[in-house]
């Protein structure tokens with residue numbers, strides 16, 4: 001087969017007339033279709049091409065670490081802002097008010113704060129590889145009171161809580177490419193905010209359960225809002241998944257003697273709330289007044305970006321925990337598999353497999369497919385304890401009421417309770433406590449699954465043994481775990497695993513484990529891998545959310561950054577460094593792979609940044625950046 005040059009069609013694709021949307025039917029032909037962070041790819045079409053192209057997969061040189069308040073890129077690359085926090089979505093919308101005095105009502109129709117995971121959707125009927133118009137759904141994870149309010153402190157009123165809720169959730173925007181440049185289309189009829197007070201349905205096995213009913217919603221099926229929206233997923237039927245992560249921090253109690261039951265404790269709620277402090281001003285977040293509201297968050301939410309009037313749906317079959325992202329792929333039998341991590345020290349990795357097969361001919365027929373299926377949790381063995389490249393085996397354990405000891409004897413009265421308290425059900429079956437699972441992606445070349453385990457300062461204590469895929473006590477640098485399902489079938493119940501990279505600092509520590517695995521060098525070192533994305537060429541992009549002090553154990557690592565890896569050779573090169581105090585998170589690609597969208601979240605989190613406008617005394621603003629090559633080529637190639 002002719003080498004696949006990045007996004008050029010292969011002979012096989014030409015033969016079978018594949019377009020990106022056509023890949024699903026090719027998936028049946030090939031055994032499985034892969035759904036990436038942004039796009040669908042046929043596994044076997046890409047397998048040959050990726051392997052063949054591997055000798056020059058990374059077409060740029062690793063750049064130096066830096067602490068500059070700017071975007072640093074390899075020579076020949078350039079960046080621009082697609083959209084920033086506070087930008088009005090309507091043509092006549094209220095402009096961003098840098099004073100912090102802007103209203104909640106204004107924020108509800110402006111781009112949200114702290115953008116995170118995002119997906120790009122081409123319009124049905126457009127040539128998916130050449131499209132120059134698309135929708136993007138972009139998470140707005142949380143907000144920084146330092147910049148949101150003129151007083152820079154916690155919210156002082158119900159109106160200010162409403163403004164904070166308005167800054168979170170999801171922004172749907174139209175984008176277009178004009179004169180070779182991708183731009184935000186202000187005023188598009190598709191532009192939409194979904195925020196912390198937007199009406200949302202609950203569906204699936206837990207919907208309507210007693211634990212989900214409140215005084216305001218006696219059905220247990222209608223909830224206000226989604227917030228703390230971390231990363232994302234994209235379905236093959238054209239919808240967006242937004243994942244609720246640190247919802248636990250949003251609740252508190254005005255009663256200092258508040259009793260915290262085992263489930264509430266396991267989900268990490270404390271009476272004083274953790275920094276967010278909505279509960280003193282909005283009783284919805286006061287667990288004394290509203291003990292069940294808390295159970296209505298921590299879900300994966302499905303959104304139709306093409307229907308601005310549609311009501312988002314929380315899919316309870318996928319379980320309730322601190323969701324990072326949702327990585328979709330297709331089983332050999334045509335069902336959808338969803339991989340998900342619970343980002344907490346010592347929490348778990350999950351997999352959902354749908355009951356029903358995906359209907360590729362009729363996308364609408366899949367609209368409730370995520371309501372029926374089976375949830376599993378991962379258990380890893382200790383592996384071979386290899387100092388540089390440990391590997392081993394693992395299995396998936398079903399979290400179904402009546403199986404594996406999950407029943408009344410362990411405190412579960414129903415499947416609804418299993419899903420609402422998924423963490424506790426997973427503990428019953430002795431799932432492996434992980435080093436904070438963040439993003440998960442599925443390789444387009446061979447179906448292997450990659451998961452960032454970002455760090456875990458509690459590894460080695462608190463009942464979290466050192467070993468297996470979590471090999472380092474007081475893990476401050478993180479690692480990337482990889483597994484391969486048996487028979488390369490996402491519905492398999494067992495897998496083999498290895499560590500793709502163990503991050504470390506070879507400039508400070510020699511050898512493993514603190515110096516990192518052999519693919520870590522002083523030129524590419526980083527800490528706390530978090531975001532992940534595969535492009536269509538098979539490059540693995542790694543985004544970091546770590547310690548950017550550039551000192552001590554982190555000396556020489558600079559600001560948070562984005563790296564790019566060759567999954568076959570394990571080579572990693574630093575591609576981009578973000579501005580001061582930011583996290584780099586959220587990644588998507590233009591259909592032709594000639595633009596990479598990447599999120600700069602909370603620049604100047606603790607001050608010291610005026611990114612991206614660099615106005616004198618200006619506020620830093622979270623932004624989605626567009627990275628392109630000056631010669632118009634494929635990014636990363």
Ligand code: FEO
Nearest residue numbers: 230245324343438
């Ligand atoms: Fe929102 Fe676990 O990162």
Ligand code: CA
Nearest residue numbers: 438530531545
């Ligand atoms: Ca993250």
Ligand code: CA
Nearest residue numbers: 438454530545
């Ligand atoms: Ca993180």
